[in-house]
Amino acid sequence: MNSLRLLKKPAIIKLWLRRSLPVYLFVIISFITIKYGLTAYLKHKYPPIVKDDTVFGVRLPFAKRVYRERWLTAYDKWSPYFFLVATGIAGLWMFALLKSTSDVAHDLSMAALEKSDKAETSGDLSQAIYNLKVATSFSMDDTLIESMNQKIEKLKFSLSSRSALLSKTLTGQGRTEPEKTVVKQATDSADPIAGRYKKIKKLGQGAMGVVWLAEDAVLERQVAIKELPIHIAEDAEFKERFLREAKLLARLTHPNIVQLYDIVEDKDVLHYTMEYVEGQSMDQIVKASKLPLDTVLDYAVQILKGMDYAHGMKIIHRDLKPMNIMIRKDNIVKIADFGLAKLVGSSSVTMAGTVMGSPLYMSPEQAMGEEADERSDIYSFSMILYELTTGTPAFTGAPKDVITRQIQAMPERPSSRASIPDWLEAVILKGLSKNKEQRYQTISAMLTDIKNHKQHV
Ligand SMILES: Nc1ncnc2c1ncn2[C@@H]1O[C@H](COP(=O)(O)OP(=O)(O)OP(=O)(O)O)[C@@H](O)[C@H]1O
Numbered sequence: 001m002n003s004l005r006l007l008k009k010p011a012i013i014k015l016w017l018r019r020s021l022p023v024y025l026f027v028i029i030s031f032i033t034i035k036y037g038l039t040a041y042l043k044h045k046y047p048p049i050v051k052d053d054t055v056f057g058v059r060l061p062f063a064k065r066v067y068r069e070r071w072l073t074a075y076d077k078w079s080p081y082f083f084l085v086a087t088g089i090a091g092l093w094m095f096a097l098l099k100s101t102s103d104v105a106h107d108l109s110m111a112a113l114e115k116s117d118k119a120e121t122s123g124d125l126s127q128a129i130y131n132l133k134v135a136t137s138f139s140m141d142d143t144l145i146e147s148m149n150q151k152i153e154k155l156k157f158s159l160s161s162r163s164a165l166l167s168k169t170l171t172g173q174g175r176t177e178p179e180k181t182v183v184k185q186a187t188d189s190a191d192p193i194a195g196r197y198k199k200i201k202k203l204g205q206g207a208m209g210v211v212w213l214a215e216d217a218v219l220e221r222q223v224a225i226k227e228l229p230i231h232i233a234e235d236a237e238f239k240e241r242f243l244r245e246a247k248l249l250a251r252l253t254h255p256n257i258v259q260l261y262d263i264v265e266d267k268d269v270l271h272y273t274m275e276y277v278e279g280q281s282m283d284q285i286v287k288a289s290k291l292p293l294d295t296v297l298d299y300a301v302q303i304l305k306g307m308d309y310a311h312g313m314k315i316i317h318r319d320l321k322p323m324n325i326m327i328r329k330d331n332i333v334k335i336a337d338f339g340l341a342k343l344v345g346s347s348s349v350t351m352a353g354t355v356m357g358s359p360l361y362m363s364p365e366q367a368m369g370e371e372a373d374e375r376s377d378i379y380s381f382s383m384i385l386y387e388l389t390t391g392t393p394a395f396t397g398a399p400k401d402v403i404t405r406q407i408q409a410m411p412e413r414p415s416s417r418a419s420i421p422d423w424l425e426a427v428i429l430k431g432l433s434k435n436k437e438q439r440y441q442t443i444s445a446m447l448t449d450i451k452n453h454k455q456h457v
């Protein structure tokens with residue numbers, strides 16, 4: 001029973017006992033009222049009757065008798081039952097409070113998570129860890145607790161890890177002295193990044209930091225540069241993993257994927273230099289107007305081709321969303337940030353429903369803190385396709401509600417929002433199956449379905 005599970009959490013028990021203060025007061029007041037107040041009142045109202053017994057009119061000196069009023073006698077007999085009733089009421093009251101305590105605990109847990117996220121964003125990792133611990137102590141959601149615990153471990157790791165210059169990391173030369181932890185700052189100075197990339201303008205800002213358009217002074221070409229929010233640990237395993245992942249991403253070369261050029265270090269901050277895409281991101285395009293079906297299908301096929309290629313190289317995007325899809329001026333689609341979530345070592349879910357980026361495109365398994373696979377990308381892509389065809393995101397609302405709905409709820413059928421061919425609706429809904437076994441298992445299967453029908457559009 002749920003209420004009994006609550007009693008396994010000391011923090012919740014304490015909260016319950018604190019909230020039960022009125023019950024204790026009730027018991028004490030009942031006790032005092034019944035035991036002393038009422039007794040005193042009855043004694044006052046019905047004072048004992050003293051009778052001098054007489055025999056033939058002669059008063060016997062030691063035969064004084066005290067008669068108690070009926071009321072007092074009855075009261076003496078029944079007062080224990082009054083206590084029983086009061087205790088019963090108190091018991092029921094405590095039980096009701098236990099039930100409502102679970103809601104209060106849930107709210108406290110969510111509030112602590114939010115605080116933790118804020119603390120993490122402002123760089124106060126110890127505070128973030130503390131708040132996460134508070135959140136776990138009040139949470140009853142095992143999956144959430146598990147992902148919070150993982151997050152705590154990750155934050156502890158970041159906290160303990162020290163920064164090292166990437167150049168040293170790459171060449172494997174450690175510093176002999178311990179270094180300060182990196183405090184990441186937006187590189188707003190006019191100096192070229194890494195002495196080589198001259199900033200031209202800000203292209204945008206995401207969860208990780210600013211993205212700049214810059215001129216590469218060596219190769220004399222334009223590049224986009226993004227800050228990476230990571231602490232390079234002295235830990236050899238972390239370095240190795242980072243390098244392995246970066247090498248894999250650098251090998252992704254496809255017309256529909258934004259090319260990673262290099263990872264450079266500037267003032268203790270790592271930067272990711274990549275192909276500059278002159279155009280708009282897909283979310284800007286969707287917001288501007290609803291796209292005609294043939295354009296949607298054209299974009300869809302290009303995205304799927306890029307994804308098919310990357311999946312073939314065993315790389316999963318993990319954070320596919322319209323903000324990460326660029327449409328070049330000549331209508332070539334370029335997927336950005338492929339595999340970046342894994343590179344920077346952060347799952348896209350943070351706690352309390354706040355997420356890196358948007359939860360609108362997050363697969364149920366990622367929303368539950370599980371590992372993503374190819375089929376998670378298929379889910380995210382289907383969410384994008386839903387939005388492209390209907391002009392509106394499948395779910396709306398506060399991030400934490402959207403996350404819950406990603407796990408539990410199917411969106412409205414696309415056809416109830418816009419006119420869309422039956423086959424396309426079926427493709428989208430299949431891609432959005434909560435159970436990943438029921439989705440398309442590969443991008444190529446989905447691509448084939450779309451291409452077959454596209455010819456008839
Ligand atoms: N290679 C690029 N070429 C041109 N513009 C880009 C490039 N990469 C990013 N941008 C622009 O910079 C903006 C911010 O990108 P960024 O990836 O930091 O944020 P995001 O995609 O909104 O969220 P997230 O940080 O979760 O990926 C994008 O919306 C896009 O307009």
Ligand SMILES: [Mg+2]
Nearest residue numbers: 206323324337
């Ligand atoms: Mg992005």
